[in-house]
Amino acid sequence: MNVLKVPARTIAVFVLPCLLLYTCMVFVPILVSVYCGLLDWNGIAKAKFVGLANFERIFTSDSVFWPSVKRTMMFAVFSMLEIPFCLLLAILLNRYVRKANTLVTMYFLPVILSVVIIGQLWKTIYNPASMGGMLNGILLAIGLESWTRSWLTEPQIAMYALYFVSLWQYFGYHLLIQFTGVQNIPNELYEAAKIDGAEGFKADRYITLPLIVPIFKISIVLAFIGSLQSFDLIWVMTGGGPAHATDTVSTYMYNMSFLSMKYGYGSALASILVVICLSFTIVINFVFKRIENKVS
């Protein structure tokens, strides 16, 4: 701060309006949600205060909630697992491909497509062969008839089909972040390492990895928080069905608030989601601080 050499009041001028706006747009709604979570309210008529009854029901007798938490967590885990592959590909692209930017742009393409388009596209791909489903069509064509499935409607498989689409969609996004990170490492370091006899993956171990950790962290946090809130893709492709088999916390929350008209219950779910997101952000930050300290 003291490098800025400006009085605290000037800083306040710039920070406070935003802070106030942020408070009103983000903080207050969260508090309102928590309060609504204490109500028995259909969103329209008079609300009834029921205390912690909604939360109690969610944690004890709701048969949809815990599976949906598990699915949400799986979403997050899968999307994190993808990032090391992105990093590996970024390193390889940077080292061996001359005009890598074109390739990276191509990988990035799904990110700029609207989720609705992606959802519809993959829905068509996953369709049964009788309805023109491409995936099943190909499987049939190469004689793997026993592998054909109704990908989006078999409860045990539908969720993995959704994970895959999400991974596919965001692969380019994380690749771009990692690639930029890798490119920003000054070449002199590698040249110096070469003189010292470190080349290839050895150089990566001692130069690329430590320097990429902050970028890696950005990817992880974005992927994790993003997938905890995963909603749109699921809503377009399965709507949380069949029979809650692909519900995540956010789709379930939507279902409760707007379709079942149990706004209070939905708000309680929303509050829980906020707590989950917050605690994981803290955990990730803590873990990365330790990693950063270790590698550098």
Add this chain to the structure above:
Amino acid sequence: MSRTKMKAFAIMMASALALTLAACNNGQSASPGNSGEPSKGTATKDVTITFQNINPDPSTPSYKMIKQIVGQYEQDHPHVKIELDSLNTDQQKLKLKTQAAAKEVPDITIVNPAAQMKPFVDAGLLAPLNDVADKEGLKDTFQNGLLNYYSFDDKLYAFPDGNNIEVVFYNKELFKQAGIQKLPTTFDELITTVKTLKAKGITPIAIGEKDSWTGSLLFMNILLRTNEGPNFLNDVLDGKKTFNDPAFVEAVDAFQELVQAGAFPDGATSIDYNAGGNIFKTGKAAMYIMGTWETGSIDASSVAGKVGAFQFPTVNGKGDVNEYVIAPGSAFAVSANSEHLQETKDFLHYFIKEMPKIQFDLKNAIGSGQKMKGDLKEAGYSELAISLNELFKNVKGGDLAFDNTMNPAIAQAHLSSIQNLFVQKEDSAQVAKEHQNTFEANK
């Protein structure tokens, strides 16, 4: 910091504060117990009436009907402007709920009968329309008893656009191709028909079960039979029966039998309502169990002329085929907080008065909620439409859809439970028990 800077800072802060307060205040008005005052406008001032509707597709007769009547009215009443807010059904339902939460219901909107509109009525969002119904005998143009679905405590809150029954549409050509001579009149025969069609590689019954109400509507046909008459759900509501009743369990079993026989397309739960209907309308499925509101669009599709309709068969020898799952249409309601309440009511009166005539001309009168005048044959209606019109004459009564009878929370649980039957076999007693548990928890 100099004086002028201080001032500028103060102004900035004040405006930021005002902005945020305004934002907070908006949030506040979404909380319950805050109602606006209805005010009357004067007829000579220019007014704009917002008309939310569920007919966004310009190719449908319903869209043309609305456009035409609104156009006529605006011509005769230069000071009134009708602003159409056309959305598809799902979007409209959601938008209305959001608007309702903010107490900003559009002047005219669309509601569904009975249990689905009750929360809106209870919250005092809709204006009673008895005066409109009484004017020039408008209510007598409706079929007997239909307006009851839209009345609470003797106050009428909406005018429906239709009154449909659920029938089995079938593709005569595909039936012939499979060598089926006789239309099924019992559930066992329906199962046999399904198996025969399936063996010929024809999808027996089209459905789009991603929108889970479709399966439930079909299921309600079976329940209407196994219960040997209507009012099962009302009896549950009144505490005279429970979901554990043998009639309900039997209906679940019969429904599962249909699923297990392979009646529905692969991946039915990922197909939405429109795509489901298109399987039938493109000649890829032999049957389509749906409301008569589909008649116009079937007649406009590539299977026109090849389609007939029959009544949902009896189940295990129970039920009367002249009892139907009845779908009173989506209905036009007026916001109680409308700024131009009188003008809106005047327009709605005109709209409802004109509707049957225009619908008839547009060949969209099958399942009309209002009594029809005119000869269908002369007007060039299809054979299918005429045969359905005959069915209407013998309707003995029936049940509404599940979500028109039970509150949204129970309805949603039911819908997903029925959807589940499409993907896995369940113990019917257990399904019944879960229904009962949900019912008791959400009464």
